[in-house]
Amino acid sequence: MRPRKVPLRKCVACQEMMPKKELIRIVRTPSGEVAIDLTGKKAGRGAYLCGKVSCFKLAKKTKALDRALKQSVGDDIYDALEKEFVAVEEQFIAAKELESDDEEA
Numbered sequence: 001m002r003p004r005k006v007p008l009r010k011c012v013a014c015q016e017m018m019p020k021k022e023l024i025r026i027v028r029t030p031s032g033e034v035a036i037d038l039t040g041k042k043a044g045r046g047a048y049l050c051g052k053v054s055c056f057k058l059a060k061k062t063k064a065l066d067r068a069l070k071q072s073v074g075d076d077i078y079d080a081l082e083k084e085f086v087a088v089e090e091q092f093i094a095a096k097e098l099e100s101d102d103e104e105a
């Protein structure tokens with residue numbers, strides 16, 4: 001019995017398929033800005049990364065975000081995103097732990 005479907009998305013860095021809520025969304029807004037979207041609801045083209053800094057570093061190395069967002073993402077933007085990514089990683093993990101309390105794994 002499958003209680004509900006879990007939407008899967010692919011991490012643009014390691015290419016692993018993961019449940020959407022295990023991933024951090026990076027969005028390219030209609031104005032061309034690239035930002036981390038923790039709500040997953042911002043308008044624009046999205047790319048998903050595992051909630052791990054190692055995957056972000058891999059994406060930076062391979063320019064995976066450039067390809068996924070179909071836009072050239074400059075090194076300065078990768079650097080800024082990386083700082084933000086490190087900051088949200090803890091928040092992201094904490095939120096996941098909270099959620100798993102009322103949900104069977």
Ligand SMILES: [Zn+2]
Nearest residue numbers: 011014050055
């Ligand atoms: Zn990954």
